[in-house]
Amino acid sequence: MSQAEKSKEFYLYEQKCQSLLKEPEIRFAGLINHMGHLVAGGMKQGLKPLEDEADMRKLYMELILRVSTRKEFDYSLGPVEYSASRREKAVVISFPIDNKVLFISANTNIDIEETAKKIKKICGI
Numbered sequence: 001m002s003q004a005e006k007s008k009e010f011y012l013y014e015q016k017c018q019s020l021l022k023e024p025e026i027r028f029a030g031l032i033n034h035m036g037h038l039v040a041g042g043m044k045q046g047l048k049p050l051e052d053e054a055d056m057r058k059l060y061m062e063l064i065l066r067v068s069t070r071k072e073f074d075y076s077l078g079p080v081e082y083s084a085s086r087r088e089k090a091v092v093i094s095f096p097i098d099n100k101v102l103f104i105s106a107n108t109n110i111d112i113e114e115t116a117k118k119i120k121k122i123c124g125i
Helices: 003-021 053-077 112-123
Strands: 026-032 038-043 083-086 091-097 100-106
Touching: 003 026, 003 038, 003 100, 003 112, 026 053, 053 083, 053 091, 053 100, 083 112, 091 112, 100 112
Parallel strands: none
Antiparallel strands: 026 038, 026 100, 083 091, 091 100
């Protein structure tokens, strides 16, 4: 993929992340590349992150590792559509997209299945 194609691809993901951030329940929407770097999106304007920057980098790396590990079972179970965790302070949902991950953090009062459907519709996943 050429640099121009990569730039266009990440511009499209940036636009999708910005659209997701307009949803009231979504706190964070970002695209994490295969190296564990945030390449598009981020925290909703005006909200304070629950983690500091160093912890976010660790979270991204762990996320990429987890997603790549799950791919080992695609042959028998089928590919992962999304993974979700309900935590005390946030719900996190990840969507594998090729060798990248769309990472979402949302308010705790959401219906995970309905929110995942909404995210998939907005992003065309």
